[in-house]
Amino acid sequence: MILSPEIITLLILLSASILFFTEVIPIPVTAMAVPVALSLTGILESEAAFSYWGNQWVMLFLAMFIVGEGVFRTGFAGYIGERILRLAGGSSTRFLILIMFVIGIMSAFLNNTGTTAVFLPIVISMSHKKGMSPRTVLMPVAYAASLGGTMTVIGTPPNAIINSTLETYSLEAFGFFEFARVGGVMFVAGIIFLTLGKKFLPEDEEFEADPESLNIDRGEIRHDKMKRSMAILLLVLVAMITGFISLLTAAMLGAVLTIISGCITVDEAFSAVNWTTIFLFAGMLPLGTAMEKTGSALMIAEGITSYASHPLLIFAAIFLITVFLTNFMSNTATSALMAPIGIEVAMAAGMNPHPLLLGVAMASSCCFLTPVATPPNALVLGPADYSFIDYLKTGWMLQIMVFILAMIFIPLFFPF
Template sequence: MSHELITFLILIIAIILFFLEILPLPVTAMLVPISLSLTGILEPQDAFSYFGDRWVIVFLGMFIISGAMFKTGFANRIGDLTVKIAGNNGFMLLFLVMLVLGVMSAFLSNTGATAVFVPVVVAVCLRSGINSKKMLMPMAFASSLGGTLTVIGTPPNGIVNSVLNESAKYSELGFFEFSKVGIFIFIIGILYMVFFGYKLLPKESTDEKEAFEDFSQNLRTEKMWFALLIFIFVIISMATGIIDLQVAAMLGAMLTIITGCLTMNEAFNSVNWTTIFLFAGMLSMSQAIEDSGAADLIANQIVNVSVSPYIVLGILFITTALLTNFMSNTATAAIFAPIAINIAESMSVSPYPFMMAIAISASCCFLTPIATPPNTIVLGPAGYRFKDYFIAGWPLQVITFIVAMIIIPIFFPF
């Protein structure tokens, strides 16, 4: 059996196990690098190297910082203020959280913004008596939607510009050019979740909510200003790029311990290890799809049906979105961006609509908890199941596709 087929087989089996939840999610995720190693698709050192991936490090750091925000009472204070503004109105609260986080994600790392907002939203839910399951997934979706508004909002946008920059024929997309498409998707996506999507989310309560309540006992309110300063420092560092994302996140995490906001045990307990193992395990699939030749196989199939640029636009969007739901969106964009340029040149059309489709589809993926970093971050704190994402996310996935197919050719003609 060829390496391409073996890779696809491992991916399909993993998807089935994720949906059925026969095994714990981290176990299924870890079986992926194990299988890729045993079948010779990847070398073991490569398959398990993603525990050092930059986003895994960011997750670790931001979980600890989030723990400090709870333990010092900072998240609770923000929660009280938000509830005061929303007036315990679940509808208004959901809209406010999605709007604020979406705008933040346009200018900050959407991963970082989501991670630091989790304890704030959970605190809001505790204060207002709202089930956190109704809030955290819409929050993650809003973060991804907001990331489409600027070039720095999400990694795929930067990758698209990097690939364009490597070619002497094309100029990079401007800072707000992504918003020509992203603003429509952002507004419509929020309206969908606020008026309809939240109804598809689980209604039952979760043990994670109780865990957050326990974590908030015996607050160290005298350390709140330390937590606040650390939080501001990390956000500014991420926004300006003065310090790299993973360095800023981990430095902030260490400062919470040094300043006494958290003890070492509390820092370890604040990390959601399901998220860490799930993300690190599945990142190996990204490299496997590229190294095995599966990515080339997909590209060749797209070229073979390139009878119309509109059809290719749709195929690129759907293919990128589907793969991104099961591998790193950064890796997916890196794989398909150069493929899109080659296809555009072979058809003698502009590559910009294809590149925009890849940037949008790599960020707007809502079917699984591993589709984007924000999706992964909220998995553990809300106690979601794998299929919860599919149930609430598939209409939004279809909506983003339809909007993109209409808007992209208008602002980026072939």
Template sequence: MAQSTKCLILLAVIALFFVTEIIPLAVTAMAGSIACGLLGFIPAKQVFSGLSNSTVVLFAGMFVVGAAMFYTGLAQKIGETVVRFTGTGENSLMVGVMLVGAGLSSVLSNTGTAACLLPVVLGVCAAAKIPASTELMPLAFACGVGGIITLVGTPPNIIASGALEQAGYRAFGFFEFAKIGIPLTLAALIYMMFIGKHLLPKRTISEDTEVEQEIEANETSSTKMAVSGIILLAVVLTMALGIKGVTLEMAAITGAIVSVLTGCLTEKQAYASIDWVTIFLFAGMMPVSSAMSKTGAGKVIAEWAVGLMGGTPSPMIVTAVLFILSCGLTQFMSNTASAALLCPIGIAISKQLGADPAAVLMAIAVAASCAFATPVGTPPNTLVLGPGGFKFMDYVKAGTGLVIVCFVISLILIPMFWPFFPGK
């Protein structure tokens, strides 16, 4: 049996475990990496090479910097301030909740943002006698789509950028995702205001509803809030300006160190804030990506996909097919896993066509964040499930339309900003 065939079988097994989550995602990814070494797809010394990848360091640093805002209470304070300005009307509150959710998620963990704003929204809804269900799902959706705006907003963005760089192409810039992320965020806001809210159930939550918060009680003070905000701003500006000699991971880790030294969070809290599932999932899939390239499995998939698309598919067809595939997978499996699985395939297809893979990988990354149609597609969706009293079909009804809106906008904008055949 050819090595490419063996690798394809392994990839199918990995995909099956990702979708079903019979075993933890991180375990699947690392086991897949080990299998690549045992089967001779990659040298044994490369099996754990993903753990030394600079992107892993970037992940860890930003997890800590983001957590500092939650532990000091700054993120919650921002949420409360926005609610004060928007008032307690159902529509105005939705606008405020979605804007702050998307804004914070663009540079912080979308899960942490949702967890932080959840009790704020519940409290306001209970006091104003507004059905919490009409505000919580918009919050979850905003946290999901807001992450698209910057490079560090959500793991798929970093994975796509890293895959480009690893393949020898120019990586995406820090704010380059904003070209598609901001329009999608505004579209999500408009959709929920005029269509989505009518598809949501109206379930009122009583005032004594208790929400379990993941934020531990620090000696919170206005000084620490200010410090955590300044640290985040400094890190983001450093990354955005592209200062010579200062890499993204250096900026992130420096910010994490300063967060601990200034007491914004303890060393123990810093370690606890790192999402190790994301770290090991990414690190495990890097060697698998290399194996796909070295064995020719990626090329086989690319040739098959191109054949299905007519042999010489247009940029629109390629972008549409991979968007649908990535979006479909992300409704039931980790968006990080979806992106890690499809980015190498996207690059292989692009090479097969002699095209720039930027548009394809952008479509994959964006689609991986459009997990609106199920409660298990992304953590923010799961977080609001119980407090909002939602059922599975509530997500299908309200989220499917938003997925379609994002799909249409992406098909229009992605080829414009990232030409499939630049210069032609």
């Protein structure tokens, strides 16, 4: 029996999902296998299947990883850490609020994965100076980074994937700060919850950790180049916010200046890039194109709309499906899988696709129940000696809160 293109595409989708869940093979390899499968089966021409390696959002994140590395290696991140300690004084609560706020804001502009990786040894060091266990600090930090990243198009990979998918369907992409209408609400609410809900945080057990032993030492800090890295970051952000230079050109200019100014070396630039994120982007984006071309996304969309007809119910279904998948697989992969489905669902139901796509973006980034749900969650797992159950205990109420906020504020700002 010859399978139809729709079924073949769905089988590739299912196979990728299973491999992402089980990690039988490494996640980046699964992502690379997707365009290979699409090309071998004739779903897409090879040029189309592998064209996303030059996608502007792939290159944008690559460049911002390099800019972020310059911020760390010139000592700017450490300088911020010392300032936080001074402002916190003797209050552990004030310290927690400040560190979450700063990391959340920086995650919006430097990417939440890179920011968490950059600040991890600094936060552990600051925790020891405050006489606090990293167990009570690192999980709120990871959650704040995820929430902060939702506020801009470059803060977290799912936001960029949403814009790329909208452009694939010739729809208007979200503006640089449009995500912040909802993401800002979730960020502030998350900080309040994590500050007041201390009983939900992992217990402050006896914990000895030497930041030097975390195997994330990045070598000599170039304090003499700090002003250069700060100026480069400011230039990139002003360019992106004002639009006088395109997002990609601004990011690439920042990456080039970071290297030629001596803030980092070429080798350090290569090592700064989170290649798993890059491979996931480039490998999974063509699946969205294939799902549109073959009609498989429409097939799934019609299945969802046949059970839910009211726009709010459809939104809730898309959001909860995305949350479920993201808590067990890469949020980058989940957003790439769900974005085309969200658009087809909207079209089938006669809805504005933007609120559904924003729901996919928020659901992909605001996941707190497992260590594999987001890169920030995974980064703090080992250094804080967390268990799977620690994430569940801390994150379940925050997960419910995010869902409720999404149900209220996304339709408010982006009507169905």
